[in-house]
Amino acid sequence: MIEFAASLDRMFEALADPTRRAMVERLSHGSASVSELAAPLPMSLPAVVQHLQVLEQSGLVRTQKIGRIRTCTIDTAALSEVERWINDRRTGWERRFDRLGALVDAEGEKG
Amino acid sequence: MIEFAASLDRMFEALADPTRRAMVERLSHGSASVSELAAPLPMSLPAVVQHLQVLEQSGLVRTQKIGRIRTCTIDTAALSEVERWINDRRTGWERRFDRLGALVDAEGEKG
Numbered sequence: 001m002i003e004f005a006a007s008l009d010r011m012f013e014a015l016a017d018p019t020r021r022a023m024v025e026r027l028s029h030g031s032a033s034v035s036e037l038a039a040p041l042p043m044s045l046p047a048v049v050q051h052l053q054v055l056e057q058s059g060l061v062r063t064q065k066i067g068r069i070r071t072c073t074i075d076t077a078a079l080s081e082v083e084r085w086i087n088d089r090r091t092g093w094e095r096r097f098d099r100l101g102a103l104v105d106a107e108g109e110k111g
Numbered sequence: 112m113i114e115f116a117a118s119l120d121r122m123f124e125a126l127a128d129p130t131r132r133a134m135v136e137r138l139s140h141g142s143a144s145v146s147e148l149a150a151p152l153p154m155s156l157p158a159v160v161q162h163l164q165v166l167e168q169s170g171l172v173r174t175q176k177i178g179r180i181r182t183c184t185i186d187t188a189a190l191s192e193v194e195r196w197i198n199d200r201r202t203g204w205e206r207r208f209d210r211l212g213a214l215v216d217a218e219g220e221k222g
Contacts, residue, residue: 005129016123018116021196028203079201083194085132090190092139 007059011082014058019043020051024060027074034063034070118170122193125169130154131162135171138185145174145181 014020023037038048052072055061059078063070125131134148149159163183166172170189174181 005132008132009127009129012123012127015197016120016127018120021116021119024200028200028207030204030207074200074204076201076204079197083197083201086126086190086194086197089135089139089185090187090194093141093185093187096139096141 007078008082008085010058011060011078014054014060015082017051017054019048020055023048023051023055023072024074024079027061027072031071031073034072037072118189119193119196121169122171122189125165125171126193128162128165130159131166134159134162134166134183135185135190138172138183142182142184145183148183 015024019041022041026032026037026040034049034052035045037052038045041048052061052063056063060075060082061072062075063072065071126135130152133152137143137148137151145160145163146156148163149156152159163172163174167174171186171193172183173186174183176182
């Protein structure tokens, strides 16, 4: 449970940076090599590699080196985990409102 | 557009902390006063208030002071914005796989 929470820490932290979100956005259109990922970004390759490491440590991106090319892929299961955490909180709140609405209706019928 | 991105920065950053996630979790069950929010947390009230400020600045939580009580409420529109960002990336990737699958099927039928 603590490990699960720590992984949420890392995933949210990884997504809190616009460069890293741009990299996830790019990878959502398909796997890419590190140099393909770096090409549109206004920064040095070592800076891109550092951002990539944060994404990899969070579990949101996996990389695989074949020969001299490192290919990066997003992990949709990790994205789903973040999405589910937010969705559960949001729908928890909305269900509460539905229950309150039902109570108000029931009271209205009594009166 | 830049402001929108900056707000995503702040929202993801706000959710990267387990205490702040516990506060959002509590608020997903209904609005709470600052002292109700603080009660289960193993830290001082000023520390809770600091976390609350981060949540408020991100837009995920709104607070309203009536008399001497400050009431905190989650903003489901802000939660939806974060959720949508992740969902769009995840489904972008999944649609890509569907297209690849359709291509493979079409090639299979040709052969």
